[in-house]
Amino acid sequence: MEFLAYLVSGISLGSVYAIIALGYTMVYGIAKMLNFAHGDVIMIGGYISYIAAVNLGLPTLVAVVCAMAVCTVLGVVIEGLAYRPLRSAPSLAVLITAIGVSYFLQNSALLIWGANPKSYTPVVEGTLKLFGGQLSISNVSILTVAACIVIMIGLTLFTSKTKMGKAMRACSEDKGAAQLMGINVNRTISLTFAIGSALAAIAGALLCSFSPALMPTTGSMPGIKAFTAAVFGGIGSIPGAFLGGILLGIIESLARGYISTQLSNSIVFAVLIIILLVRPAGLLGKYVPEKV
Secondary structure (H helix, E strand, C coil), X not given: CHHHHHHHHHHHHHHHHHHHHHHHHHHHHHHCCCCCCHHHHHXXXXXXXXXXXXXXXXXXXXXXXXXXXXXXXXXXXXXXXXXXXXXXXXXXXXXXXXXXXXXXXXXHHHHHHCCCCEECCCCCCCEEEECCCCEEEEHHHHHHHHHHHHHHXXXXXXXXXXXXXXXXXXXXXXHHHHHHCCCCHHXXXXXXXXXXXXXXXXXXXXXXXXXXXXXXXXXXXXXXXXXXXXXXXXXXXXXXXXXXXXXXXXXXXXXXXXXXXXXXXXXXXXXXXXXXXXXXXXXXXXXXXXXX
């Protein structure tokens, strides 16, 4: 029963990582860039939902929707001001800019909301008892797993069935050819950032429900782990991000329960290194040889 409890905990935590990783993989798949400020957008989403729920007294669902709206706008602004001018720049310049945006968001949050942790109320409360009360599953865990599955299926259908989704896939394959076919590449990439940032807001509310202390650095480590999950599953692949997040959460939970709480993060990254040595493209990623 102890193993089952750790497994459930890992799946629920991994679902949060998967939601964040879906944002990473969408941006990388379309724009071919790593938005390392994504974790800090999660933190902003947590603060906005906290303010909407606690200070304004709005219902939890409305507070999360408000956070999604703010983060969507924030994602579009970040893309337009920080990343669009570097569209043709070397990848190192984009990476440095992403780190700069990350620190800017963290320090802005520090100035606005202070360094003291905020006590975040879970989006849903209560637990489900199974096996005569031997196994307890929080309603937050159930909601998180359900939300992750719905988001993954929704994104898959969106990218494969809708006109804008097909435009995203075309930009992912070849931006120049997509532009010649009449696709507005800038608008498509902006929409990708908007979707990824909206997912970050959802992840922020769910993440803070597991770890009630909300502070300016809340999104840093989950953001790195979610990026790890995206690489683990195969960055650029929506099912890969989902699978990578779930597996990463399970590995972390089992390592924390059976080996060491202090070493759990090290074990997670060690497993990633091993996987990449065996499959450099990730579990569901495809190796594409570079044409010269």
